[in-house]
Amino acid sequence: MRLSRRSLLGSAAGLGAAAALTVPARAQQPAIKVGVLTDMSGPYQDLAGPGSIAATQLVASEFMAANPGARVEIVSADHQNKADIAAGTARQWFDRDGVDVIIDLSNSAVALAVSGIGREKNKAVIATGAATSDISGRACNANTVHWVYDTYMLAKSTGGAMVKAGGDSWFFLTADYAFGHALERDVSDFVRNAGGRIVGSVKTPFPGTTDFSSFLIQAQASRAKVLGLANAGTDTINCIKQAKEFGVSNSMKVAGLLVFLSDVHALGLDVCQGLILSESFYWDQNDRTRAFSSRYSPRMQGKRPSMVQAGNYACVLHYLKAAKEMGYAQAKADGAAAIAMMKKLPADDDCFGPGIIREDGRKIHPSYLYEVKKPSESEGAYDYYKTLASTPAEEAFRPLSAGVCSLVKT
Amino acid sequence: MMMILGIPAPLLFGQLLLGVVNGAFYALMSLGLAIIFGMLNIVNFAHGALFMLGAFTAWGLLNYAGIGYWWALLLAPLIVGAFGVLLERLFISKLYKLDHLYGLLLTFGLALILEGLVRNYYGSSGLPYRIPSQLQGAQNLGFMIMPNYRGWVVLAAIVMCVITWLVIEKTSIGAKLRAATENAPLVQSFGINVPLMITLTYGAGVALAAFAGVLAAPIYSVNPNMGANFIIVVFAVVVIGGMGSILGSIVTGFGLGIVEGLTRVFYPEGSATVIFVVMVIVLLARPAGLFGRAH
Numbered sequence: 149m150r151l152s153r154r155s156l157l158g159s160a161a162g163l164g165a166a167a168a169l170t171v172p173a174r175a176q177q178p179a180i181k182v183g184v185l186t187d188m189s190g191p192y193q194d195l196a197g198p199g200s201i202a203a204t205q206l207v208a209s210e211f212m213a214a215n216p217g218a219r220v221e222i223v224s225a226d227h228q229n230k231a232d233i234a235a236g237t238a239r240q241w242f243d244r245d246g247v248d249v250i251i252d253l254s255n256s257a258v259a260l261a262v263s264g265i266g267r268e269k270n271k272a273v274i275a276t277g278a279a280t281s282d283i284s285g286r287a288c289n290a291n292t293v294h295w296v297y298d299t300y301m302l303a304k305s306t307g308g309a310m311v312k313a314g315g316d317s318w319f320f321l322t323a324d325y326a327f328g329h330a331l332e333r334d335v336s337d338f339v340r341n342a343g344g345r346i347v348g349s350v351k352t353p354f355p356g357t358t359d360f361s362s363f364l365i366q367a368q369a370s371r372a373k374v375l376g377l378a379n380a381g382t383d384t385i386n387c388i389k390q391a392k393e394f395g396v397s398n399s400m401k402v403a404g405l406l407v408f409l410s411d412v413h414a415l416g417l418d419v420c421q422g423l424i425l426s427e428s429f430y431w432d433q434n435d436r437t438r439a440f441s442s443r444y445s446p447r448m449q450g451k452r453p454s455m456v457q458a459g460n461y462a463c464v465l466h467y468l469k470a471a472k473e474m475g476y477a478q479a480k481a482d483g484a485a486a487i488a489m490m491k492k493l494p495a496d497d498d499c500f501g502p503g504i505i506r507e508d509g510r511k512i513h514p515s516y517l518y519e520v521k522k523p524s525e526s527e528g529a530y531d532y533y534k535t536l537a538s539t540p541a542e543e544a545f546r547p548l549s550a551g552v553c554s555l556v557k558t
Numbered sequence: 559m560m561m562i563l564g565i566p567a568p569l570l571f572g573q574l575l576l577g578v579v580n581g582a583f584y585a586l587m588s589l590g591l592a593i594i595f596g597m598l599n600i601v602n603f604a605h606g607a608l609f610m611l612g613a614f615t616a617w618g619l620l621n622y623a624g625i626g627y628w629w630a631l632l633l634a635p636l637i638v639g640a641f642g643v644l645l646e647r648l649f650i651s652k653l654y655k656l657d658h659l660y661g662l663l664l665t666f667g668l669a670l671i672l673e674g675l676v677r678n679y680y681g682s683s684g685l686p687y688r689i690p691s692q693l694q695g696a697q698n699l700g701f702m703i704m705p706n707y708r709g710w711v712v713l714a715a716i717v718m719c720v721i722t723w724l725v726i727e728k729t730s731i732g733a734k735l736r737a738a739t740e741n742a743p744l745v746q747s748f749g750i751n752v753p754l755m756i757t758l759t760y761g762a763g764v765a766l767a768a769f770a771g772v773l774a775a776p777i778y779s780v781n782p783n784m785g786a787n788f789i790i791v792v793f794a795v796v797v798i799g800g801m802g803s804i805l806g807s808i809v810t811g812f813g814l815g816i817v818e819g820l821t822r823v824f825y826p827e828g829s830a831t832v833i834f835v836v837m838v839i840v841l842l843a844r845p846a847g848l849f850g851r852a853h
Contacts, residue, residue, distance in 0.1 A: 189674070189677060189682070190682060191682050191683070191783075192682075193677070193681055193682040193683075194681040194682060194683040195683070197681075324827055350826045351826055351827050352826060352829075353826075353827060353828075353829055353830030353831070356787055356790075356791075356830045357829075357830060358778050358784065358787050358788065359576075359580050359778075361576050361579070361708075362573055362576050362577075362819055362822035362823070362829075363822065363826065365569065365572045365573065365576065365702055366569065366822075366823070368703075369566070369568075369569050381683070382682075382683070382684065382779050382781060382783065385683065385684055385779045385781075386778060386779050389777065389778070389779065390777065393689070393696075393705045393707070393708075393777060394696070394703055394705060395696055395703045395705075410681075410683050411683055413683075414683040414684045414685060414686060414779070414781075415684075415686055416686035416688075418686075418688065419686065
């Protein structure tokens with residue numbers, strides 16, 4: 149962690165020196181300090197973690213190269229998926245270390261805790277890895293932006309589209325805690341609204357379930373057309389692996405309600421083929437995402453970015469543009485003003501294309517429904533998805549009127 | 559359709575069979591633990607991490623050396639077992655004279671270090687490992703689809719349990735080992751190298767964990783935490799069976815697999831807890847466990 153920071157400081161100093169040689173009279177700008185608070189040792193390490201830091205370093209070096217005189221520093225820490233540890237780190241960063249904006253927050257509980265601290269200290273918080281739609285709903289505040297995805301987006305894209313494609317009866321395997329219940333509830337609403345029905349669901353103990361075969365047999369016996377996996381990480385991986393083993397994926401369509409590129413990579417196409425999932429970023433989506441990905445990959449031993457890692461690149465770029473617009477010193481002094489400027493400026497980056505941040509803090513952009521390719525269709529590592537459908541930005545997320553964010557005046 | 563307690567009979571039979579499959583893993587894992595505790599008096603908390611190392615070794619053999627599943631089934635236990643011997647010589651052997659608690663703390667620390675190292679190099683979302691081609695496919699039993707590989711797991715586990723039990727109960731090595739547990743100085747005075755025997759016993763217990771790890775690799779995610787999820791349940795199995803009882807851990811392993819399978823039909827939310835409920839009841843009624851002898 150210290151190393152990356154030091155090397156960045158080094159490169160920043162180098163850039164500064166180069167600028168000083170050519171433009172001797174340029175005034176030194178105050179440095180913007182970005183804190184990447186991510187999962188470095190737990191289940192979300194591969195979808196965020198070191199890749200999130202690499203993406204942030206990439207955007208910092210690109211921004212400094214494009215804007216001589218601008219200075220960006222990065223610090224990072226492991227939130228360990230514990231809200232209390234994350235809160236402690238956030239307070240230290242804001243109070244003692246001069247951090248201006250905290251990003252990533254790849255755990256809903258962590259994101260909600262840090263969002264509150266950002267509000268209290270008037271700093272900026274951008275959640276890219278968290279799922280709960282409460283961040284731009286009942287827990288929204290003027291210092292926080294929610295980028296990338298949320299439970300509403302996943303439920304609408306996957307749930308709605310599957311019913312349209314004929315998957316009108318569902319059986320859920322649900323991780324038995326708040327996140328799983330919320331995801332099942334949201335997807336169920338979309339399925340019912342689209343004319344489908346819920347045949348049954350099993351709440352699987354969390355954590356501590358490694359064998360899902362009993363539950364999968366129950367799902368199979370229900371004769372539902374779709375198996376909805378309202379869980380995440382290793383649970384999802386084990387479910388998909390065992391669904392294939394017991395032939396469940398032959399008789400039912402498996403819908404992963406929260407699956408990342410790194411999960412598909414871990415499972416292999418042999419097991420994952422035919423899986424339906426939703427994301428808001430896929431590295432091979434268009435020329436701009438491919439361009440971003442080819443700049444990112446060399447920093448991560450050839451790995452392709454997940455949507456969370458891409459989100460960190462995009463949100464830091466937009467934050468830095470806003471800070472430049474209003475003046476770096478002003479952005480450092482007033483987090484709410486920096487967030488307000490981010491909402492005012494239209495966003496545009498290689499990962500998510502053009503988009504805006506709504507007054508409730510929700511960044512909107514299109515979402516995509518993907519099907520995992522068969523091994524015969526894939527041209528190599530990370531060539532995993534084919535696009536089935538896309539939802540335009542305005543419809544992909546919960547409408548402003550339906551949220552309960554206090555920032556939205558009705 | 560025939561119904562038993564409001565559940566369609568085919569579904570119930572399917573769950574019973576799956577219970578046996580899971581029980582096979584519990585039995586194999588708790589067998590290694592029981593041997594180590596019975597002979598060394600060490601509560602080996604590193605067992606889950608060594609199980610995980612077995613799975614990773616199988617993955618590494620395939621991806622770095624092109625060695626497939628069947629050889630891995632032999633080589634991974636040997637490699638991890640040798641690593642276990644090293645651990646025993648370097649660390650665990652220093653603790654035999656101390657209280658159980660020290661062994662527990664040491665092995666728990668070792669488990670955390672091993673898991674952390676693997677996580678650092680291979681990430682946390684796991685690695686793919688395919689079912690060997692000979693065991694792919696499934697049999698339609700009428701009431702459920704039974705994957706061939708799961709059948710193989712049960713078979714391999716039973717064979718391994720029987721072999722281990724025979725070695726310890728029916729051979730002269732086993733007899734010496736049991737004697738050394740009762741009274742080490744006396745056995746040593748007959749010219750038998752007791753420390754060496756203990757070291758090899760630990761290695762053998764570890765090899766059993768690695769063997770279970772290779773068996774698990776194709777069906778569970780090969781990830782650094784795969785052992786941590788298992789180890790708590792397996793400890794409960796050992797406690798219920800009677801600490802150190804070989805037969806106890808085998809019978810209890812399979813039995814609890816079935817109890818857990820049935821709970822998953824009747825009350826899924828409780829399936830992670832049911833084993834511990836059984837443990838509490840057994841400890842209240844028979845503090846030494848079902849097959850244990852009170853000291």
